[in-house]
């Protein structure tokens with residue numbers, strides 16, 4: 001069955017097929033961090049549905065919440081009508097929000113995907129400001145629909161201006177050192193305030209508190225606070241895309257909490273649906289200049305996702321899983337950095353909470369980029385996407401699922417569930433270390 005399924009899907013699925021290409025697994029059962037394939041092999045899952053599965057696969061509280069809705073006889077499809085399930089989800093979500101948004105915020109249900117919510121956020125700030133330009137950052141990923149893609153460095157859109165994201169290993173402005181932060185912030189101010197040739201007054205600025213797909217680049221807290229000041233001073237709505245960083249992943253419930261920044265709009269998806277499709281924006285009510293019906297869509301009332309999501313949010317909050325993620329993440333980061341001392345091909349190990357990236361480089365090749373985090377120039381070896389792909393395959397052989405990311409596809413990304421145990425964290429690093437040794441040969 002295993003080989004047949006893989007073969008048939010490879011023939012019929014689009015050439016854009018991604019995960020299935022590098023991860024030839026046919027999952028038939030899963031629980032917690034473990035996935036079992038049709039061939040009987042078991043894997044530790046550090047992909048977690050691209051960061052979706054805060055509680056891992058099929059967590060009992062999630063299954064129970066879904067069963068309860070089904071057994072209650074409640075309608076599964078209600079467009080966006082008010083229901084007890086929706087009420088419970090909204091109440092639980094608002095209990096987790098920064099108080100400025102919880103007390104005075106609005107929610108718009110957007111549809112199944114993160115990219116739907118990003119589009120809604122853009123539409124909202126454009127409607128509220130009457131402007132159309134957007135500011136986005138190098139290394140960003142916001143989704144695959146037209147507007148989100150343009151803000152991700154995909155299909156160019158004249159209305160999107162790209163600004164330097166400071167915590168970028170390969171960014172000439174630095175690696176998040178204070179000087180790099182200052183330069184990146186100054187550059188943003190300079191562009192905004194330049195009367196000739198700068199950017200026109202924008203409708204909004206969108207950023208990820210930790211860039212995920214871009215290669216796990218945590219935004220320095222000081223820089224985020226500067227972005228908040230810069231946007232506030234100029235009446236530019238600040239949109240935080242917490243699709244991947246939300247629900248405890250980075251060590252606080254929402255990643256913006258590390259810096260204390262309260263954005264004007266938060267884009268939420270992935271973990272808020274407890275493994276089912278759900279995406280929303282929450283925003284300051286002053287921005288709510290929409291007319292009734294201004295933003296609609298058939299699939300904005302997924303009852304099962306709301307129930308699974310509410311159960312997930314409550315479980316993360318009650319069990320302090322954000323703190324757990326911070327502790328275990330720091331432990332894993334320290335172990336991985338120590339491992340890097342023996343592996344010159346482990347270029348930069350970074351992350352926040354249980355969002356960890358290891359950039360693989362070719363130490364033998366001539367250094368390409370220069371990074372300046374303290375004012376001095378420093379050469380860095382070039383990224384090695386071939387080695388990264390080899391490490392991913394060696395991990396798979398050892399029963400560990402990891403994903404790659406970053407501009408060059410050379411960053412090994414770890415997104416384990418927040419329910420990760422100490423033993424599992426140790427197993428992940430052990431298997432990765434083993435895979436590194438095998439791939440380097």
Ligand code: PMP
Nearest residue numbers: 113114115141142143212243244
């Ligand atoms: N924003 C961020 C930060 C993401 O990581 C992603 C998905 N990886 C998206 C938006 C898009 O979400 P979706 O794939 O559900 O459209």
